[in-house]
Amino acid sequence: MTVFILVAGAFTGPHVWRDTAARLTAEGAEVHTVALTGLGGPPADGGAAVDLETHVADVLAVIDPVIDATAEPGGKVVLVGHDYGIHPVLGAADRRARSIGRIVYLDSGLPQDGVPALAAVPDQLLREEVAERATGSGDGVMGGELPPPARDEWPRWGSTEGLSEAALDGLTALAAPQPLGTLLQPLRLTGAVAEVPATGVLCARNGPGVEMLQIMVDVGTPALRALADARVTFFELPTGHWPMLSCPDALAGTLIEAASGGGHLLTPADAGHTPAHLRPFLLDVPERPRERTGNTDLYLPDGPGPHPAVVFVHGGPVPAEAMPTPRDWPAPANYPILAPLPAWGLTGSRFHPVRALSRAGDLPVVLVRVGRESAEIAATVEEFVAEAARCGANLEIIDVPEGRHGFETLDPADGAREAVHRAVGAVLARLKG
Incomplete structure (x- = not known):
């Protein structure tokens, strides 16, 4: 049985996975949605500041019992990180690399060792606002919270194309403040996670699709060279940044294919072909x-x-x-x-x-x-x-x-x-x- 562990992005929690998780379960998979501290999970003990390491620990707390109960270590555990969620996913997977079968980057960035999640926020003005709020919080760099977006502010965090009015209302109503420390604390990786097979699910209404990604690899974008690897596959969904709300069935089908190693492979830039x-x-x-x-x-x-x-x-x-x-x-x-x-x-x-x-x-x-x-x-x-x-x-x-x-x-x-x-x-x- 494939075991999916789903980690939501900024301001959101397990509720966003409801329909996708139901479809995965109907297809015979075991599904766990991670409640990150302060984002659908309980507050930190003693009112301690919440940072990225707190969320990495939250993901590990779900992974470890699954690993203990899985007869085939590393074969069927699939970690899915959406948006900010890929940061705690990678932090946890790096520490349990031999026990993870695949990591799915769901419309997320490519986090690197030593780089905080704030660097992946697409809007420069938002990055500046977060930095200013952290400086003026009075609680130190890791203290304080970032209020969730108002209903009309979500596009600053990603395209809302495909979301119904009801879905956008629900996203807004259930959004929680994002602890600043989760965005500002650098991700720490040993490099072990690089050996875990990966799949990128690209939301083409929010950024480049597979074809454009291939062009970027051909041009020689250094950060993308590692993506042209036989262990890395790609899917593309014609929707905005929240596919678990805009097309949950299609997303579930894609995750099932990804778990079995399906998807599109990119061609390395030095594979002997002349790029377009x-x-x-x-x-x-x-x-x-x-x-x-x-x-x-x-x-x-x-x-x-x-x-x-x-x-x-x-x-x-x-x-x-x-x-x-x-x-x-x-x-x-x-x-x-x-x-x-x-x-x-x-x-x-x-x-x-x-x-x-x-x-x-x-x-x-x-x-x-x-x-x-x-x-x-x-x-x-x-x-x-x-x-x-x-x-x-x-x-x-x-x-x-x-x-x-x-x-x-x-x-x-x-x-x-x-x-x-x-x-x-x-x-x-x-x-x-």
Whole structure:
């Protein structure tokens, strides 16, 4: 029998797993939901401050009796950590590595030794608020609590897409304050947990899906290299950050598959294949000499000027260690992400293309729109197009119904070639006009 031990994220407790746990039990699994101290569990003894080690001990208190009762150590115990919950899960698994069959990272970060959970909070302003609250708590760094989000504040912690109004009401009503020490105390790992098989369940409405993760591995993101391992599998759910509330049956089915080792495997960056971003560009572009100054490459046309200028700005994020750098990639991008995605943590930043439209005046804008775009990026495009219509922006759209994000390198067929020709032609026509 597979034994699932489920650990919820920030501000939440065992109640969020109710429907998922019921489905797992119906499928013949044994399920334990961990009540973390202060988050659905009893308060700390003697009013002591609650920190990450407190929650690691809470998880161990559930694991150890299960291990004692399991005839096959390490074979069937599956630890599931959602959001913040992955931190105490890893802390506990590191101390019982030989007894754990698999760890499931449920829409969580990749915690590292010596790094506190606060570093995984996507919203920079939230991180600053937590740090300020800890400094001013008067109880020391590990004292104090962070109040739970109000109903309209949950998106700062993750996408609420897929949640019904009732589910969002319940999430808010049952939320508990998060002890500051659980976010501020560094995670301590010996390295033993690295040997435990793992599965990542990606919520594609809150961050990258499997395909985008593969692209990030290909680019050479150092923290992701270890994910291209035969012991690491991935699943993707088309929902926001709380799948146990938005699609509990689908999540339960995914966890059952994960327990048996199922899921998608990533290809290592050095596996001998040419990653999409380094494949030859689908248009035959003549070589031109360039002048390289700082972070800018300048390609000058023949003949006397003045000449119009085209500025290419690459996408990202791209790790600083990636080689070659984007300026030497053969493929220029021709479609953007038009608003910050939920997991980016860019609240309060200057990255707001939609807002800029109202000040664009008659400036021509050419937008390539792909029909198979990921839902979270497509939403930013729809918002941009709607705002362009509202303020009368000079917008021309090049539609590629069968295209997906990266189509000119992932699917360099005739349709992609024609779409890029049309997009480049539209820009050149605007420049000549």
